[in-house]
Amino acid sequence: MTSKVFILALDGLEYDLVVKWHTVYVSGRGALPEVVGDAGIVIKNPLNVGAWINSINRLRSDDVLYRKMREKTIKQAEKFRFEAQYEKFRNILKYLVS
Numbered sequence: 001m002t003s004k005v006f007i008l009a010l011d012g013l014e015y016d017l018v019v020k021w022h023t024v025y026v027s028g029r030g031a032l033p034e035v036v037g038d039a040g041i042v043i044k045n046p047l048n049v050g051a052w053i054n055s056i057n058r059l060r061s062d063d064v065l066y067r068k069m070r071e072k073t074i075k076q077a078e079k080f081r082f083e084a085q086y087e088k089f090r091n092i093l094k095y096l097v098s
Helices: 015-020 032-039 049-061 063-078 082-097
Strands: 005-008 023-027 040-043
Touching: 023 032, 023 049, 023 063, 032 040, 032 063, 040 049, 040 063, 049 063
Parallel strands: 005 023, 023 040
Antiparallel strands: none
């Protein structure tokens, strides 16, 4: 199996990037763990190279886990589409104005 991974050690998660990649690995810093939720793999210590390697190897060797993570990634990424964020912002403004 050839898996695609997206590794993000700093804040700044783009919807298009997430959907393009099959699985997202993030560091345990900033808001990244909250953004990926259970759809990404969080490496608590971004300086622990062994943790990154072990996590990637585990996913590459487990087809069931890989497919499950891929589905979760797409579902989680939907929350961050521009249209979804715009609608949330619009509803907040409506509430504040009324």
